[in-house]
Amino acid sequence: MSETSSRPSDRDWQDVDDVSWTLLDIDELADAYWSVVSPKLEADGLNPRSEKPTHRWLRDHELRPLLYALREYHDKTFAQFWTDDLELEAIDSVYDWATDDDRTVEALESFLSSRRERKGLAESSIETLRYRLNRYVRAYRAENGTDDLVTPIARDSDVPAYEAVDACWAAFDRLHGELDSGQTKRRIHLAVSNWYAHLVRRKWAGVNPADGLDDEFDWSRSTNGDEDADTPCLSSEHVRALYDAAAELQERLLVLALCAWGLRPNEVARLHVGQFVLDVPDDDVPYIDFRKRKNGPGEVSLLYGREELEKRLATEAESDVWDGYLFPSPHASREHVSRWTVWNRFNELAERAGLPGEIDGVSPAPKMGRRFWYDAYASSLDVVLGSLDEIAAEQGSSSAEVVLQNYLSDSRARQLRREYMREQLAEAFEDELNRCESEHE
Numbered sequence: 001m002s003e004t005s006s007r008p009s010d011r012d013w014q015d016v017d018d019v020s021w022t023l024l025d026i027d028e029l030a031d032a033y034w035s036v037v038s039p040k041l042e043a044d045g046l047n048p049r050s051e052k053p054t055h056r057w058l059r060d061h062e063l064r065p066l067l068y069a070l071r072e073y074h075d076k077t078f079a080q081f082w083t084d085d086l087e088l089e090a091i092d093s094v095y096d097w098a099t100d101d102d103r104t105v106e107a108l109e110s111f112l113s114s115r116r117e118r119k120g121l122a123e124s125s126i127e128t129l130r131y132r133l134n135r136y137v138r139a140y141r142a143e144n145g146t147d148d149l150v151t152p153i154a155r156d157s158d159v160p161a162y163e164a165v166d167a168c169w170a171a172f173d174r175l176h177g178e179l180d181s182g183q184t185k186r187r188i189h190l191a192v193s194n195w196y197a198h199l200v201r202r203k204w205a206g207v208n209p210a211d212g213l214d215d216e217f218d219w220s221r222s223t224n225g226d227e228d229a230d231t232p233c234l235s236s237e238h239v240r241a242l243y244d245a246a247a248e249l250q251e252r253l254l255v256l257a258l259c260a261w262g263l264r265p266n267e268v269a270r271l272h273v274g275q276f277v278l279d280v281p282d283d284d285v286p287y288i289d290f291r292k293r294k295n296g297p298g299e300v301s302l303l304y305g306r307e308e309l310e311k312r313l314a315t316e317a318e319s320d321v322w323d324g325y326l327f328p329s330p331h332a333s334r335e336h337v338s339r340w341t342v343w344n345r346f347n348e349l350a351e352r353a354g355l356p357g358e359i360d361g362v363s364p365a366p367k368m369g370r371r372f373w374y375d376a377y378a379s380s381l382d383v384v385l386g387s388l389d390e391i392a393a394e395q396g397s398s399s400a401e402v403v404l405q406n407y408l409s410d411s412r413a414r415q416l417r418r419e420y421m422r423e424q425l426a427e428a429f430e431d432e433l434n435r436c437e438s439e440h441e
Contacts, residue, residue, distance in 0.1 A: 013031075013032060013035040013036050014036070015036055016036050016037075016040075016061070016062050016063060016065075016066075017062075018036070019032045019035075019036060019065075019066075021065040021066050021068070021069040022065070022068070022069045022072075022073055024069065026074055026076075026081075026085055027085075029066070029069065029070070029074075029081070029085070030081075030085050030086055032066075033048075033066075033086060034048075037053075037061075037063065037066070040061050041053060044057075049088055050088070052078075052079070052082050052088070054096040055067065055078070055096050058078065066078075097134060097137060098134050098137045098138040098141060098147070099137050099141060099147035099148075099149070100147055101147045101148040101149070101150070103148070103150045103151070104137070104147065104148055104149045104150050107149075107150050107195075107199055107204060108130075108133055108137075108195065110198070110202070111133075111194070111195045111198045111199070112126055112129060112130060114198060115129065122236055122237075122427055125236065128379040129191050131379075132187060132188045132191040132192075133191055133192065133195060135175065135188055136171060136172075136175070136188055136191070136192045137149065139171040139172070139174045139175045139178070140167065140168070140170075140171035142174060143167075143170045143171050143173070143174045144167045144170060144171065150199070150204065150205070152164040152167060152209075153196070153199070153205040153206065153207050153208075153209060154204065154205060154206065155203060155204070155205065155206040157206070161206075161207045161209075164207060164209045165207070165209040167209070168192075168196075168209035168210050168213070169209070169213060169216070172185075172189065172210075172213055172217070175188060176217060182218075184378050185217070186214065187375075187378060189210060189213060189214055192210050193208065193210040193211060193213070196208040196209060196210050196211070197211075231362070231365070231367050231368055231370075231371045232359045232360035232361075232362050232368055232371065233359075233368060233371040233372050233374075233375045234259065234359070234364075234368045234369055234371065234372040235372075236372075236424075236427050236428040238353075238355055238359070238364075238368075238372075239255070239259045239369070239372055239428040239429065240428055240429065241353040241354060241355060242255045242259070242349055242350065242353045242355070243255050243256075243428075243429050244353065245349055245352045245353035245354075246349060249308065249311055249312055249315070250312075250326075250327065251345070251349060252308050253305075253308055253309065253312060253326060253327075254268065254327070254342070254345055254346065254349070255349070255369070256304070256305035256308060256309075256429075257271060257326075258346070258366050258369030258370060258373075259369035259370075259372050259373060259428065259429075260303070260304040260305045260373070260425050260428075260429065261288065261300055261302065261305065261373070262300065262369075262370050262373030262374065262377075263288075263300065263370065264339075264367070264370060265339040265342040265343060265346075265366045265367065266339040266342075267290070268327065268339075268342050268366070269327060269336055269337050269338055269339050269341065269342050270325070270336055271288075271325065271326040271327065271336075272324045272325050272326070272336075273313060273324040273325075273326070274324060275288050275289050275290065276288055276289075276302070276309065277289055278302075278306070278310075285301050285302060285303060285418060286301075286302040286306060287299040287300060287301050287302055288300040288302060301418065303418055303421055303422050303425060304422060304425040304426070304429065305429075312326060323335055327341075327342070329341075342366055343365070343366055346364075346365070346366040346369075347364070347365075350364040372428070376421055376424040376425065376428075377417070377421060379420070379424060
């Protein structure tokens with residue numbers, strides 16, 4: 001730690017109310033941290049040099065103005081301020097659950113640890129689960145006025161089972177009213193039901209209050225107009241296996257088009273170089289232009305796979321016979337392959353990759369790649385909403401969704417979704433070595 005990060009302040013700051021946070025430059029904010037924040041951390045038994053306070057702790061200790069000043073006047077998160085300006089490193093990263101009940105937090109972390117260690121889920125999948133569970137915890141707390149989710153379902157609880165079920169269902173009634181996407185609601189319910197089932201298996205709980213709840217709601221309709229809403233989803237491990245099994249450039253592009261770009265098989269079959277818009281401003285991303293799409297004109301962001309695409313374009317750049325289709329037909333009577341050829345090529349690749357014969361009771365199919373894309377998109381939206389809780393609290397808004405719709409610009413919301421979406425796709429397509437190398441470039 002540098003001397004500047006521990007120097008005493010020459011200002012007469014005794015408490016948080018003495019500090020005009022928005023008038024300070026970044027060095028003065030560092031001074032204020034050591035003058036007024038550090039003593040509060042020590043009073044709570046925390047080490048101000050190694051235990052980074054959570055946003056909940058900062059809010060509870062009336063330090064929202066510090067967060068606001070960092071974000072609005074210095075374009076920094078508290079985590080960046082902690083690392084870059086205070087030059088500190090946390091000894092542990094503690095997730096800010098929407099509950100202060102120790103037993104509930106322990107039960108949530110127990111489930112995630114089991115999924116990580118016994119199911120072998122990647123950290124990106126664990127993070128997605130965590131956000132979905134936390135959405136439920138917030139709804140439960142808001143609807144029932146308590147953040148203790150374990151006592152009502154405990155085996156020795158005095159709470160009647162029907163009351164525990166009513167509390168759970170009330171939380172989902174709230175989520176049902178807050179969220180538009182039936183897919184998101186189903187996935188939150190799946191995470192919550194699996195969590196309760198874990199507690200039942202561990203003998204922490206005597207009842208799973210979320211069991212059968214999906215029969216009470218009509219979550220089958222998809223607001224995005226996708227006809228494959230009930231299609232099972234490929235996992236990141238499935239996508240990685242397909243990509244590893246791809247022996248040539250066209251096969252890799254097939255996996256990218258289905259899983260990283262989220263296209264339908266017939267859209268993949270007709271892909272033409274003229275649809276790719278790669279020359280975009282620095283603050284935008286390349287995209288695929290669909291002027292005639294099933295649900296109307298649209299654009300699909302090219303968040304991943306540009307390098308492979310450009311290899312394909314470079315390969316054909318000198319060709320006098322290439323007509324621009326990424327998947328040209330081998331038959332002279334057709335310009336491009338058919339959707340059934342896409343299906344056949346996918347099935348051959350799936351067999352070579354060793355995918356299971358059935359995924360959730362259904363044979364592997366190209367549209368499962370599209371479902372993987374939608375799952376990653378829904379996860380990115382969950383993460384964005386989870387990150388907006390602080391702003392929602394400051395604005396006095398009822399939920400993060402309100403902030404997303406009314407206070408966050410469309411461009412900023414898209415940027416946040418894209419950043420996390422890229423991470424999700426990299427988790428599926430890149431091995432650990434490649435990810436580490438790209439992070440250090």
